[in-house]
Amino acid sequence: MKIKTIALLLLTNVLIQLELSAQSNFSNDHVAGQLMVQLYKDIQINEFIASFDSSYELKVEQQLSEPLAIWLLTFNQNAIADNEILQKVNAHPQTKAVQFNHFVEERVLEPNDPNYVNGTQWDMNNTGQNGGTNDADIDAPEAWELNTGGITAAGDTVVVAVVDGGFFLAHQDLNFWKNYAEIPGNSIDDDNNGYVDDVNGWNAYNNNGTITSSQHGTHVSGTVAAKGNNNLGVAGVNWNAKVMAIQGSSGDEATVVNAYAYAFKQRKIYNQTNGLQGAFVVATNSSFGVDNANPSGYPIWCGMYDSLGAVGILSAGATANANYNIDVTGDMPTACPNNHLITVTNTTRNDIKTSSAGYGLTTIDLGAPGTTVNSTTPNNAYANLSGTSMATPHVAGAVGLMISAACPQLLQDYKNYPDSIALLFKDFMLDNVDPNADLLNKTVTAGRLNVYNSLVAISNYCLLTSNQIKGIGQSLIKDFEIQPNPAQAYLQLFYNLPESGNVQINVLDMAGRNIKQMQRTNFSEGYHNHIVDVQDLEAGIYLIQLQIGGSQSGVKKFIKN
Numbered sequence: 001m002k003i004k005t006i007a008l009l010l011l012t013n014v015l016i017q018l019e020l021s022a023q024s025n026f027s028n029d030h031v032a033g034q035l036m037v038q039l040y041k042d043i044q045i046n047e048f049i050a051s052f053d054s055s056y057e058l059k060v061e062q063q064l065s066e067p068l069a070i071w072l073l074t075f076n077q078n079a080i081a082d083n084e085i086l087q088k089v090n091a092h093p094q095t096k097a098v099q100f101n102h103f104v105e106e107r108v109l110e111p112n113d114p115n116y117v118n119g120t121q122w123d124m125n126n127t128g129q130n131g132g133t134n135d136a137d138i139d140a141p142e143a144w145e146l147n148t149g150g151i152t153a154a155g156d157t158v159v160v161a162v163v164d165g166g167f168f169l170a171h172q173d174l175n176f177w178k179n180y181a182e183i184p185g186n187s188i189d190d191d192n193n194g195y196v197d198d199v200n201g202w203n204a205y206n207n208n209g210t211i212t213s214s215q216h217g218t219h220v221s222g223t224v225a226a227k228g229n230n231n232l233g234v235a236g237v238n239w240n241a242k243v244m245a246i247q248g249s250s251g252d253e254a255t256v257v258n259a260y261a262y263a264f265k266q267r268k269i270y271n272q273t274n275g276l277q278g279a280f281v282v283a284t285n286s287s288f289g290v291d292n293a294n295p296s297g298y299p300i301w302c303g304m305y306d307s308l309g310a311v312g313i314l315s316a317g318a319t320a321n322a323n324y325n326i327d328v329t330g331d332m333p334t335a336c337p338n339n340h341l342i343t344v345t346n347t348t349r350n351d352i353k354t355s356s357a358g359y360g361l362t363t364i365d366l367g368a369p370g371t372t373v374n375s376t377t378p379n380n381a382y383a384n385l386s387g388t389s390m391a392t393p394h395v396a397g398a399v400g401l402m403i404s405a406a407c408p409q410l411l412q413d414y415k416n417y418p419d420s421i422a423l424l425f426k427d428f429m430l431d432n433v434d435p436n437a438d439l440l441n442k443t444v445t446a447g448r449l450n451v452y453n454s455l456v457a458i459s460n461y462c463l464l465t466s467n468q469i470k471g472i473g474q475s476l477i478k479d480f481e482i483q484p485n486p487a488q489a490y491l492q493l494f495y496n497l498p499e500s501g502n503v504q505i506n507v508l509d510m511a512g513r514n515i516k517q518m519q520r521t522n523f524s525e526g527y528h529n530h531i532v533d534v535q536d537l538e539a540g541i542y543l544i545q546l547q548i549g550g551s552q553s554g555v556k557k558f559i560k561n
Contacts, residue, residue, distance in 0.1 A: 030100035033077045034061065037089055038097040039069045048094055055079045072101065109144040111229040111239075115374050115382060121234055122349045123223075123369030123394065132349035137369065138394055139434075139452035140237065146455045147405040148228060149397075150240020154411055156280040158400045160224050161244040161263035161313075162393070163256070163286050166214030168378035169200055169245065173226045173233045174218070176200065177242035177279060182209075191277065193269060195262065204248030204258035211245050213378050219385050220287050221245075222376030223393035225400070233382050234375055237397025237451060238404065244281060249288035253301055260284065260304040267311045271418065282403045284308060285396035286333060287318040287389030293332035302336035309340025312418025314426055316342050316396040318388035319358035326360035335363050339423055342399075342430075345439075346370030346391040347448050352438040357388050359442035365430055367439050367448040368394040395429070398451040402428060405455050407462035413541070417559065420541045428457040477546050477553035479527070486559035487534055491544070494529045501548050505532060508543040508555075515542075523548070534560055 039048060049058045057076035064070040075085050082100070089098045115121055119129040124140035126132045150158055159177050169176050181191035184199045195202060197209040221243045228239030244266070248259025269278030295302050305315050319326055319334040326335050326343075334343040346357035347367040353359060354371050370391025377383045402425050406414065414421040432454050433447025440446040478496040485491075497503070503523050507516035516537070520530060532544075537560045546553040 030102045033074050034101040035073045035075065035085065035089060036064065036099050036101050037071050037073055037095060039071070039094050040096050041069060043069065043094045045071055048092070049073070051092065051094075052088065053080075056085060069096075109148070110141050111144070111235040112231050113226075113228060113233055113235045114231070115234045120374045120384075123373050124235065124237075126349060130349065133351050135434075136347070136349055136351035136448075138237070138398070138449050140235075142452040143401065143455050144228070144239070146452070146459070147401060148240060149225075149238035149401040149404040150242075152280075152404055152406065152411055153408045156275060156411075158238065158241045158404050159244050159266075159279045159281045160238070160241055160396050160400045161246055161266075161281050161284045162217060162221050162224060162396070163246045163259045163263070163284055164214065164217030164220055164249045164288070166212045166217050166247055167201075167221060167243075167245040168213045168218045168376075169211055170380075171218060171222075171376050171378070172380050173230070173376050174221055175225060175227060175240065175242050176221075177244040179279075181277060184209075193265060193278070195265075198262075201245035202247070202259070202262040204246065204255050204262065205251060207258070211247060215377050215383070216287070216385075216389065217245070217247075217249075218377050219373075219375045219383065220285060220389060220393045222382075223373060223390065224285060224397040226376055236375075237394055238400040241397070241400045241404070242279075244279060249286070253298065256288075257300060257304055260308060263313065264304070264308055264311060267308075267313055271311055271415070281313055283396045283399035284313060284315040285393050286315060287387075287392050289318065289320065289334065290332040291320050291322065292324070292329045293335070294330045295332060295336045298332055298336070301332065302338055305333070305336060305338035305341040309338070309422055310419045312414060312422050314340055314342060314399050314422050316344060316392045316399065318392040319343055319345050319360075319364055321346075321356055321387050321389075322358060323355055324358045326358045326363040328360075331358060331363070334358065335360075340419070340426070342366070342395055342426060344368050344370075344388060344392040344395050344449075345443065346386075346388045347436070347439075348372075351436060351448065353442060354386075357391075359439075361441055362444065364443045366395070366433050366443055366445045367436060368392065369448075370394075394449055394451075398429060398449060398454060399425060401451060402454050402458055405458050407458075410458070410462055413557075417541050420539075420559075423540070425458075428461070429454045432457045477548065477551050480546060480553040480556060482544065482556050482558055486561045488561050489533070489535045491532045491534055491558060492529060493532055493544075493546070494527075495546055495553060496527050497523055497525050497548055498551055499549055500524045503528075504547045506545045506547065507534070507537070508545070509540075 061072040061074050126137035128134040182199045183190045189196045200211045225238045225241040226234045226236035228235035246259045248255045263281050266279040267281040317333045343365045345367050346354045348371040368391040371386045372384045373390040433445045434450045436448045481494040503520045505518040543555045545555045
């Protein structure tokens with residue numbers, strides 16, 4: 001045993017020396033003349049410094065952590081080499097750890113698509129090129145470092161339905177969804193979904209599966225999901241998602257409803273068959289509308305967003321290409337009051353709302369880049385287009401990317417409660433925009449889309465709820481159960497207390513925010529049950545947890561109808 005211990009100590013010392021040697025070989029990877037040192041508890045920094053040769057000129061630059069005893073020190077590089085001071089400080093008996101102060105860079109995934117590399121896609125990554133404002137973008141490369149989209153944690157293929165005028169299906173830089181359950185050209189509804197020969201999507205103008213080409217729809221599709229990092233053209237927000245081509249963005253309102261109905265039906269079938277049929281449509285993009293329209297006259301159109309939301313689909317809608325206050329003038333669809341609709345205005349490379357775009361403090365949710373946006377066009381070409389039509393697909397693509405990034409538990413919640421969790425994804429987006437002074441009092445969020453922030457919010461949520469559901473902490477409250485679930489007005493709680501005292505009841509929303517607290521006093525150790533009033537909660541999904549003293553329960557999830 002002693003021999004093994006000595007061998008282990010020798011091996012540890014060798015590894016330390018190798019690490020010190022390795023660190024010394026990279027003189028350009030750290031701040032010159034600086035060390036970070038962590039001392040053992042109760043060691044005085046001045047005494048520590050005084051124990052070294054004064055010619056080293058060791059000095060305190062900053063105390064980085066008082067409770068952890070971590071210090072940033074400087075030294076004279078002319079008096080002692082980097083690797084030598086590192087080894088000397090490491091050998092000191094009061095040193096717990098020492099290292100250089102290394103440079104750190106943000107991790108970003110930069111695709112090799114030519115129009116991204118040459119800076120044309122300022123909307124994805126704005127470094128100030130062509131007179132733009134640095135960081136007036138959606139932080140796409142930072143988001144891509146976290147997730148490039150397309151496939152969920154459960155293996156679902158993410159689909160974004162683009163309702164537009166037409167699509168160049170053969171574009172080499174686009175991934176269009178295909179209905180492989182349908183046999184093309186046989187005039188039979190092979191998959192019994194109610195649509196004949198819908199291999200490539202649906203043409204609501206002609207009520208058939210023949211998709212024709214247009215510049216507008218092809219351009220919108222590229223912003224949503226052009227293939228990324230493939231040495232071609234542009235990179236979309238969501239590199240690997242599929243675009244469902246649906247024609248039906250003009251003409252009359254019946255055509256629009258017909259178009260939406262196709263996306264609704266495909267997602268409904270997917271939900272009902274647990275993914276065996278249909279399509280995992282998570283968002284629609286609507287870069288069309290009716291200027292100055294009063295939604296009260298369009299109840300069926302507006303109602304489609306509730307129907308889509310019920311199966312888990314968020315819809316992104318472009319507002320008017322005119323400097324209207326939509327709160328006053330109205331607009332279709334962006335004045336519709338539906339919760340599952342995200343309404344979008346157009347921002348420029350200088351992070352201001354373009355003068356030719358609608359706004360509204362209560363009707364328009366956020367801004368997104370929409371002026372001189374480079375994307376795919378027919379015949380494998382690329383072009384710049386401007387308008388709220390170009391802003392909105394950034395949002396639709398972001399919805400797809402967010403759901404691609406969802407952790408397994410959040411994804412399962414989304415499948416179990418598609419309408420409620422879809423709204424949670426909307427909150428992740430709207431609560432984490434980049435604040436924008438020019439959108440203040442012009443949009444609900446006073447901000448511009450930041451898809452990286454949205455993904456970080458999802459990551460934080462997944463970590464938070466995972467910890468809560470696992471009951472991080474002492475978790476000594478046992479046998480915690482609730483009923484009924486779903487609840488309409490009241491919940492009955494059952495639990496076993498490990499001690500006597502006052503019980504605190506915490507109700508949290510699905511983002512982990514404590515929205516309601518109640519207390520029951522003078523409870524004895526042992527089993528208890530009582531009623532909790534939840535009538536004041538809006539319909540949705542919530543978490544509930546109990547605390548007494550230093551003990552807490554695991555978290556239970558409940559639905560409020």
